[in-house]
Each structure stands twice: as structure tokens, then as C-alpha cells.
Amino acid sequence: MELERYGDRTPILTNHPECLALYPWESWRKIEQALEDGSPFQPEVQELQRYLIGGSIECPVDKQGRISIPQHLREYAGLEKEVTVAGVGPRIEIWDRTRHDQALAKTQARFNELQAAVARGRQPS
Secondary structure, eight states: OGGGGGOSSOOEEEEETTEEEEEOHHHHHHHHHHHHHSOTTOHHHHHHIIIIITTOEEOOBOTTSOBOOOHHHHHHHTOSSOEEEEEETTEEEEEEHHHHHHHHHHHHHTHHHHHHHHHHTSOOO
16 A cells, blocks of 8 residues: 555555545654644644644554545544545545545646746645
8 A cells, every 4th residue: 555655654644625634654743843843822733733733643553444434524524435545645635525625626726827826836816
């Protein structure tokens, strides 16, 4: 399984905007450390810590490569029948299929704007 390439530690599952994100433990630890290094008095840091770290759980992978997603996270991501699993850099995103299709359509509609913003090294408007 792909996650095994990243080490022996249990992957971490957490909230992500409109979906769930599954991180290899080592990749997750870097994100967690970056958030812990932020100022505890900065409201944006507190919000991200609460959202990402507070919403995270260890997510063991069984011998057949499956994970068990707790009910509260399934509800958060709107996972019901059809899901999309997408590899996105160091994480795996788990989406409700309809939400995923809608998100891709929005991205496709803004593709040129996003591409230009990334090329300039700034955030799109």
C-alpha cells in the first residue's frame, strides 16, 4: 500500500475543507509542528489548530488496505454512498463524489486565474 512507503506509524485522518484528509504520520507531524510553532495568541493559528489538530485521529489501515472512518467524520464530509479518493501530494483526500465533482468544476472554471496567480507566487482573488 502507498501509505506504507511513508513509514510504520499509523496515518492521521483529519478535517479538510469539504472533505477528509489522510496523511502519513510523518507528513502530518510536519503540519502539526508548523501549527504548534505559531503564536498561541494569534486567532488564525488557534482556529487552524482547533480545526486540523482537534479534528484529527489516528486511522489504522487493516490488512486489506482499508480504513474505518468514524461516524462524526463521515457526517462532516457528507460521505454516504459514493466517494472519491484522490491522491493530492502528501495526502489522500476522501470526498463525497458529488462534492468532489462540484469542487473540480469550480477549479476548472477558474483554472487560468489560479494558474496565473500561482505563477506570480501570490494568492488568487
